[in-house]
Amino acid sequence: MFLLRHIFLLDCGRFSKTHSDMARKGRPATRALDLRDGFYLELKNSASSKGIKIRRDTLKEMEDAIEEYSKTKIVIVLGEYKEGKALSAKKTKKSKK
Numbered sequence: 001m002f003l004l005r006h007i008f009l010l011d012c013g014r015f016s017k018t019h020s021d022m023a024r025k026g027r028p029a030t031r032a033l034d035l036r037d038g039f040y041l042e043l044k045n046s047a048s049s050k051g052i053k054i055r056r057d058t059l060k061e062m063e064d065a066i067e068e069y070s071k072t073k074i075v076i077v078l079g080e081y082k083e084g085k086a087l088s089a090k091k092t093k094k095s096k097k
Helices: 002-012 019-023 059-069
Strands: 038-044 052-056 074-082 091-093
Touching: 038 059, 052 059, 059 074
Parallel strands: none
Antiparallel strands: 038 052, 038 074, 074 091
């Protein structure tokens, strides 16, 4: 009897949510995170609207990352941040395809 009920519940889709889906529920963050000191890039795929931010400690490391990632992704240079505030402007570099 238990086995039949369990199979029925699985077929109905009651157990379709995974643990990671359930962990996302809750109250969203109310303030933005402070960025650490360094140089920031935002990387996007050409079909995506969301990107990820990566940080490098020095300007040379950031330039190397731009050269590496611009081959396959859209790179947006967010610039240098000190104490959570931007010191330089944004620039965009499209991927070479």
